[in-house]
Amino acid sequence: MHYLPLLFFCCCGIPLLLFNWGFQLSYMATLGIIYLHPRISGLITIKNNFIQNIWITTSLSVAAQISTIPLILDLLRKPVWFCF
Incomplete structure (x- = not known):
């Protein structure tokens, strides 16, 4: 839960960051x-x-890509296969 204050302070300075x-x-x-990385690497x-x-290193990259897949699919409306 330590990431929520960071999100709050970033958005207080520039509220439009949420839409970037x-x-x-x-x-x-x-x-x-x-x-995800600790679970995948373990x-x-x-x-x-x-x-x-x-x-x-590989599991770190996989964790980052897995966590961004839903957002990429929502933003681009299609899968981006060059990530894999």
């Missing part, structure tokens, strides 16, 4: 990283540190 696509997408991606445990770091 870039702000909405970055906010959703950040929420996905905060909430699905697989790898003993090799190099491969584990690759998995953590």
